[in-house]
Amino acid sequence: MKAIVIDAFGGVDQLQLKEIDNPVLKDDRMIVEVYATSVNPADVKRRKGLFGGKLPMIVGNDIAGIVSEVGKDVTDFKSGDRVMANGAKAYAEFVSVNPERAVKLDDSVSFLEAAALPLVGQTAYEAIVTRGEVKEGDRVLIHAGSGGVGSTAVQIAKYLGAWVASTASGKNQELLQSLGVDRPINYEKEAFDEVLDEIDLVFDTLGGSIQARSVNVLHPKGKLLSIAEKPDRQLSGEKEIDASFFSMRPTKEALEILHKWLTQGVISPVISEVAPFSEEGIREAHELSETGHAKGKIMIKMKSE
Template identity: 45%
Template sequence: MKAVIIEGYGGKEQLQYTDRNMPVLKDNDVLIEIEATSVNPVDWKIREGYLKEKIPYDFPVTLGLDAAGTIKETGKKVQKFQVGDKVFTRPDITRNGTYAEYVAVDEGLVVKKPDNLSMEEAASIPLVGLTAWQCLVDFAGIKEGDKVLVHAGSGGVGSFAIQLAKSFGAWVATTCSTDNVEFVQSLGADKVIDYRSENFSETLQDMDIVFDTLGGDIQQQSYNVLKEKGCLVSIAMPPDQDVAEEYNIKAGYVFLEPDGEQLAKIGEKLENETIRPVVGTVMDLKDIKKAHELSETHHAKGKIVLKVK
């Protein structure tokens, strides 16, 4: 099968579109023929070696953490699926990746694709959807009436997080560039802060939740807009617990865990159109270097999707 691999850590020149052996199917696995996958910032962070202490890999590594496609084979203990089912998934990060024509995934991490989504749209969802869910629902305990700030609302995670927060009845503020103001408003953002002309920390106050996707100075300034006993949740860097204690807030870093049950709940919101997928760019798998280059700019709008089939 065709796949994109890296044989060592480094820049985008490490990405090779090449031939690989088919994945080995375990008893509880389904073999998915992938029609579309997507690029997430964590992909190039893995490629660069930023996560090598957290996730030990044996080279060569097939990258990719989102997949949508059709089940071609099932392990002998599989009960939920059959050959021909259209599915989407965020597989286990330590197994075979999804920049490939096929992937083997434990059936517990696989969900039937909502009928109203194309394969490209379905492939854009698992990682960003689960990330937003685990940050806003699991960690922050979002509820109706909460005031939520989502940083970088036009990106893959941000564009999903705005919609997820709105689906729980929250009031949502977000930051973005001038070009994306109308876009994030179309996702339901109640207040949009153009970071080129306005400082969010001078504009907002008494927020219940801040969803930090950027880290650094942005995270530091975020403490100032939270109410006492509010919540700062980050996917960029672990917050300083001494500072959190000083401000009397809950703060934490979330690293996504794959979860089929949560993905099914997200699928329901997509099926009833409470949330819509946001596909910004579609490329072919063999154009993977260009896709990584775009992701590394931090200015991709919505998700970067790769057509495999």
């Protein structure tokens, strides 16, 4: 099979298209023929070696495709099933997938839509639902609402009945409005901590000074959740703020709920770019992701449906 392989950590030139062996089927796994995957910031970090790992390496986490084989212990899936999944080594034509991190895909959902959701969707779900416990009437600030995680978090928070503010550049203000953001903030023209107050939850996707300033807009017992960096304990000052960092933990339950919301139109992935499964295509997709200004998701189309 063809796969994008990294033999050494470094720049995009390390992403090389190679012919390698298909994954070996294990009893408790299934083999999925990948129709679409995506490029996430985590993939860029892995390519650079920031997470370490054994080389050679295939990166990629989001998987959408068709089951080609199932192990003898797998009972919930069969060959021919359309699925979306959290996985690993996704930049390949075939991938070994844990059934506990996969769900069957409704025929109404395209593979591109499905592959846009697992990583960012579950990250947003964990922030807004599991940890943030957002409920109707809550005031929520989501930083970088035009990004993959942010745009999904905005849609989930709005569905739960929250009042949502979100930051983005001037060119992405229209996107924030289309997602239903109640208070879009153009960070190029105004400071969020000068126009907001009494926020119940801040979802920080950026870290640094943005995180430090976010404390100013929270009410005294507000909550700050970050996927960017661990908050400084001294940031809260006299406030009783619950500030914490988390890394997403994939669960089948969350993936099933996200799939249901996808079929119901509650959430709709924002897809800005679709690159081909080629050395050049994936290198360009990584370069775009590295700018930090990509709108929504950058997708890789492996093959046509």
